[in-house]
Amino acid sequence: MTLLKKVLGATTALAMTAGAAIAEPALIFDLGGKFDKSFNEMAFTGAQRWAEETGGTFREIELQSEAQREQALRRFAEAGANPIVMAGFAFASALEGVAADYPDTKFTIIDMVVDAPNVRSVVFNEHEGSYLVGMMAAQASKSGTVGFIGGMDIPLIRKFACGYVQGVKAANPNATVIQNMTGTTPAAWNDPVKGSELTKAQISQGADVVYAAAGGTGVGVLQTATDEGILSIGVDSNQNYMHPGKVLTSMMKRVDNAVYDAFTQGDALETGFNVMGLANGGVGYALDDNNAALVSAEMKAAVDAAADQIASGALSVHDYMSDNTCPVE
């Protein structure tokens, strides 16, 4: 061992290569990993788009442990990466400490608010997008019963559910909404089998459209809905392609736009509180060749009208997280 250490120690002098100044942006993925077909992958897509358009390069890391949250932030900041974008609310406590130590570096945190002069906090109006897909679900449903399957039971997902129910009731006041959460721990984000079971249970209660806001669990929801011949609604990224003709639409949360935007602004990043809603293209519903046949002209007209009203402020959708209650069930 001691011999080994001497050998290793001798090479250190030669090896101080990493850490040379770079002015690249950096992106930190959460523990879920880069290719989760959902949140993290959307962030990666945005960074990728920036790289292709500008020809620039960016740093990225997939975390392996909790202690690496702060470590990755500090290392990228020390190396001169600017801005540093992190995907996920779990970075908040690490960022609060790091942001003050690197006042010249700009940070962007998605899905959480961190109050510091060099931090841009991006939050999405998921309730607005969910409202739109709720309207579509109610219009597409023949039984008058629609379902919602959430991932982990946290306020953020209740915000999705509450917006969805409001949309359903707006289109059909007599409709019933069945709500289920997959679990109470982070494992609920990646449990397609449980998602499949919940879908079957909701079908047996009469649901013929289900909306999955559950990360990787949603893959099981969409699959089972397709197998059982009912419609489903995807989340975060456009998941219409996963089962063409069977996925009614997807509630798009444009995490990619948030990352792209941060990368494009570079070190001149505008900091502060940044809300991505319907008005600025932060959320929306997906319409492409895969689901064109499912969305009728009147459905589209109704949803687009509601979208315009929400964007202009004429129609306000209740945000669960503003008071931790939902006016409709």
Next chain:
Amino acid sequence: MQKMPVWADVVLIPLISLILAAILSALVILGIGEDPIAAVKMMVSGSLGSTYGWGYTLYYATNFMFTGLAVAVAFHARMFNIGGEGQAMLGGLGVALVALYIPWPHWTLALIGCTFGAAILGAAWAYIPAVLQAKRGSHIVITTIMFNFIAAALLNYILVNILRPPSSMDPATAAFPASTHLPTLHELLLPLGIKFSKAAPANVTLIVALLAAVFVWVLIWRTKLGYAIRAFGHSESAAKYAGINPVKITVVSMLISGGLAGMMSINTTLGESERLILNSTEGAGFIGIAVALMGRSHPFGVVLASILFGFLYQGGAELALWTSIPRELIVVIQALVILFTGALDNMVRMPLEKIFLALRRKEG
């Protein structure tokens, strides 16, 4: 008859195992089109080339020292405690309860209090499998690994339903009060005129871990109880004949083992995150098995092996930061080292023993 000189057993075998693992890892890195020499340089400079790197290496090493010592103590009584993970989780709960609900005036007192909290809950979690083994003969490997899952489920439930602040989305407790925050190596070494990196998480728990190593050495080789544990481990029937109570030794050695595993949480929970998070143990309980195997269940060996694994963890993080080697392959490299040093020990040992025997015969 001694087959090999001691230096071959202690130095040569781990060294050859490491070199074999390094060669295979280099092939893996070559296979995905990266430069293995640059990768090694990056690992070494990133984990040992600065006080910052050392800070992370020692932080991880502190975890592995506790869990490694825990496994080593149980090994001496010929028991295989795979439950370090669960015991450490419960230890974390002990730390959180003590730090949150008792108003500590100073970190020194909080450290002592939390050490007891962690050790007591960790030991309690090891107590049940120990009694089942001693009184009912339920195999300790099966029961301790099952208790890992029970611990994970219990911790989930407590964090999500009881200890989580209502407005928070994270399954974690509230932050501990500032008076319980442990000083990092930076703060400890500053009065001595040594400038240690401010950012690194290594903290005063490292000293606790080293004290624990000394404690285990004294316990195993310098006390009556340690003698009884070793005697029981070598031959249960002989130990019984000598008047050693097998139930007592099984339970006591597992209590010590569980307590040590639980104490790992002082480092992660009180020292680093300063609140209890769901996956604070991150597999350190299992790494402890490899550490104990590589360290030959001797506290000094455990400390050295812990530093090696700390180096692998921190070096792996550096690779993830600065290269495009995906994190799955970094786990593969770490696993290769564990495989060669832990599981494939005999692959190196047997040929070496033959070589040494042949050499001796020639001399004879």
